[in-house]
Amino acid sequence: MPTRFELHGIALSGPTYKVGLLLTLSGEPFDYMHMNLRGGEHKQPGYLSKQRYGQVPLLVDRNNGRHLCQSAAILEYLADTLGKFGGATLDERLQAREWLYWDFDRLAPAIYRTRGIKAGFRKGGPEVLEMYAAEAQSALQVLDQHLAGRNWIVGEGVTIADIDIYGVLAYAGDAEIDLAPYPAVTAWMARFEALDGCRKPKDLLPMESRAAA
Ligand SMILES: N[C@@H](CCC(=O)N[C@@H](CS)C(=O)NCC(=O)O)C(=O)O
Missing domain, CATH: 1.20.1050.10 (Glutathione S-transferase Yfyf (Class Pi); Chain A, domain 2)
Structure with missing residues (x-):
């Protein structure tokens, strides 16, 4: 079965880190796609059709084909869909x-x-x-x-x-x-x-694309 989530971002991006952090804390594997921002990859029509703001991060949920933008909205989506970290009430x-x-x-x-x-x-x-x-x-x-x-x-x-x-x-x-x-x-x-799965930014996202382990 293919990995459910695909995260597009750059290692130095705080908003990308937040999304990777939630996935990692949830033990949820994800394919990571490094974006070449210097080369303008995030402003190309193909990417803009999925990420209207022309920014990273972008999360793709392959279970339903959704493309999600804006790190806070992505965190809310993941909390809903994974049933974790959303609050007890x-x-x-x-x-x-x-x-x-x-x-x-x-x-x-x-x-x-x-x-x-x-x-x-x-x-x-x-x-x-x-x-x-x-x-x-x-x-x-x-x-x-x-x-x-x-x-x-x-x-x-x-x-x-x-x-x-x-x-x-x-x-x-x-x-x-x-x-x-x-x-x-x-x-x-x-x-x-001290939480299981917590990683500092430099240990979480690589400088290149990486398929889920
Ligand atoms: N509010 C957005 C901010 C995203 C953001 O600022 N992304 C930066 C990288 S950290 C970016 O893509 N910059 C390139 C650009 O805006 O053209 C979020 O939380 O996802």
Whole structure:
């Protein structure tokens, strides 16, 4: 039987990492297709017909031919279809979704874009870096207060909220954002990293295409 999932992305992409992380934590094998972004592969009509935004990641579910875009929406889809990490109740599910929206509004831009500037992928001078540092700080304060006295972001178990937000904070070091002032966040990250199947970005996605083992 062919592998169910096909993930298109690049190893350096945080949003691609999040999707690979959920699949890996679920023990779900996937074929990985490296995209040549420098060569503009993601802007070719064939790819655009599956990923309208011309971005990575793209997840293909071969069981039903669906093409899924936007990492947060993909996490929700996988939680639904695999019956994992979606939250134990409707309220938990709604809260997890709230955190996904919050992440892409408040946390991810500051961390991912600072990382991009530091790595030379994005342009940005000291004022921009200062703005993102302040945004990251304010988002991290919210998260730290929320996590104080809790093991996971929502309810009693790991949900897509944890996977999504870990998938951003895994790059805090690259962005040179110090997490030491946020002890509840660092304790939660250590708990997350101890999960079976958890891999750091550099250990999860290869620099080339790879068929599922
Ligand atoms: N909101 C999107 C963001 C995806 C994204 O920013 N992808 C980047 C790589 S990390 C990309 O494809 N950049 C190329 C482009 O936008 O042309 C998601 O979460 O999937």
